[in-house]
Amino acid sequence: MERYDLVYRLYDEFDTESLQEYQEFVDLFPAIDSRVVLEHWRDASDELEGRKDEIRDAFASGETFAEVAARATREQAFTALDLEAKYGRPVNVLVLDVDETLRSAGGTDNEIPRDTLHMLTEFHEQGVPIVICTGQTLENVKGFAIQGLGSEIVHSGSLSIVYEAGTGVFTPGHGADTKQLLYEDLDGEIRDVFDDVRSRVLPEASEELRRGCHLQGNEFNVTLKPNYETGTSLARETIDEALIYLIDLLADAVGSIVDVDTEVDGDEERNGDETLTDWTRAFYADQDPEIRTVLEQHGSYPDVSVGDVPDELAAVLERIDVAYYEADAAEIGSLELNKVVGVERALDVLGVDDPFALVMGDSKSDLRVMEWVAENDAGIAAAPEHASRDTLDHVISSDELVFDQGKSVDLLRTVYALNRFARLG
Numbered sequence: 001m002e003r004y005d006l007v008y009r010l011y012d013e014f015d016t017e018s019l020q021e022y023q024e025f026v027d028l029f030p031a032i033d034s035r036v037v038l039e040h041w042r043d044a045s046d047e048l049e050g051r052k053d054e055i056r057d058a059f060a061s062g063e064t065f066a067e068v069a070a071r072a073t074r075e076q077a078f079t080a081l082d083l084e085a086k087y088g089r090p091v092n093v094l095v096l097d098v099d100e101t102l103r104s105a106g107g108t109d110n111e112i113p114r115d116t117l118h119m120l121t122e123f124h125e126q127g128v129p130i131v132i133c134t135g136q137t138l139e140n141v142k143g144f145a146i147q148g149l150g151s152e153i154v155h156s157g158s159l160s161i162v163y164e165a166g167t168g169v170f171t172p173g174h175g176a177d178t179k180q181l182l183y184e185d186l187d188g189e190i191r192d193v194f195d196d197v198r199s200r201v202l203p204e205a206s207e208e209l210r211r212g213c214h215l216q217g218n219e220f221n222v223t224l225k226p227n228y229e230t231g232t233s234l235a236r237e238t239i240d241e242a243l244i245y246l247i248d249l250l251a252d253a254v255g256s257i258v259d260v261d262t263e264v265d266g267d268e269e270r271n272g273d274e275t276l277t278d279w280t281r282a283f284y285a286d287q288d289p290e291i292r293t294v295l296e297q298h299g300s301y302p303d304v305s306v307g308d309v310p311d312e313l314a315a316v317l318e319r320i321d322v323a324y325y326e327a328d329a330a331e332i333g334s335l336e337l338n339k340v341v342g343v344e345r346a347l348d349v350l351g352v353d354d355p356f357a358l359v360m361g362d363s364k365s366d367l368r369v370m371e372w373v374a375e376n377d378a379g380i381a382a383a384p385e386h387a388s389r390d391t392l393d394h395v396i397s398s399d400e401l402v403f404d405q406g407k408s409v410d411l412l413r414t415v416y417a418l419n420r421f422a423r424l425g
Helices: 003-013 016-028 035-058 062-071 074-087 114-125 138-149 188-200 207-212 233-255 272-287 289-297 311-317 339-350 364-375 389-398 408-422
Strands: 093-096 130-133 159-163 168-170 179-181 213-215 222-226 320-325 329-334 357-360 379-384
Touching: 003 062, 003 074, 016 035, 016 062, 016 114, 035 062, 062 074, 062 408, 074 408, 093 339, 114 130, 114 138, 114 408, 130 339, 138 159, 138 168, 159 339, 168 339, 188 222, 188 233, 188 311, 188 329, 207 213, 207 233, 213 233, 222 233, 233 272, 233 289, 233 311, 233 320, 233 329, 272 289, 272 311, 289 320, 339 364, 357 364, 357 408, 364 379, 364 389, 379 389
Parallel strands: 093 130, 093 357, 130 159, 357 379
Antiparallel strands: 159 168, 168 179, 213 222, 222 329, 320 329
């Protein structure tokens, strides 16, 4: 009998919804020092095992079907079967964004839900390494990782943190390779630009902008965050202003290291600084439609064409990323340091030589990792329903692995089932 027929039988003949409720209760029931409560948990655990035994006895591969039925819904199980039929191999590493992916301010009080954390521990126990891949600082990530997953997992040697969108990699338990500062590999010219921008970004900002935002404590990237609640109109206004300010500051910093002729034929009123600023604005507006929209809305879109940007200036700007996250952050980073570079280094340290990754994320920086695994036949991609348009388009065009806000656990359960089925051979 084909595996699909067996799964139909599994969900038709057994009360899998109740089975999943017992499994969730047993997995997530909080530790309480009470004899009565402990007895209640033991009764539920016994009932769970009894129901699993019925499935184990009914199928030749009973253990697999019992575990799948206890954790995955019918839809998740069939999605897992489709993935197994398409790829024929289990996921052997998780690459996970955090904010608005594992956790979402919209539905989980900005904490990673307990059921998601528990599924991550399940993957860890099965020997699947975890790469946390985020734009956050290392200290922030270490804090919630230890709090949520526990110090034992974080320091197990099978978890790596790619932080600040790829400027550094932290993999506890690997000796000299534990912390790698990838930005130290950049050439001096690019590092000088970032040092210049960082040293001036707050002192030279307008008083209104200084009051409305703060410089995130990154090791390398220059990131301005709003002092208002993310997503609000005040945060949006602040980050729009911060974006334009960062682009202009970057133009000045690059201009100090690149010898560019700033004379513009037929325009005697323009000076060199204005020309550099306009060229830089035009360059990044051409790179990102969202940046162009912000410049246009604020009357800051330049009266020059991107084709006018001198080659020597473009050669430097092409190495520097300006990122805009609406009502959340404006950032300057190195295009030579991104999540893909960080993930590759993390996989190398973890010893994952032939990766087949689950990549979960919501932003443009996550999309780069998704595209990398797609190009190399090295994994699958998933995103929350509120992800950026380009990210959603990629995910939908591949395997349609889109999950509801705050419900990353649904996708993890699907991949849990995929791994179970793939190991049946």
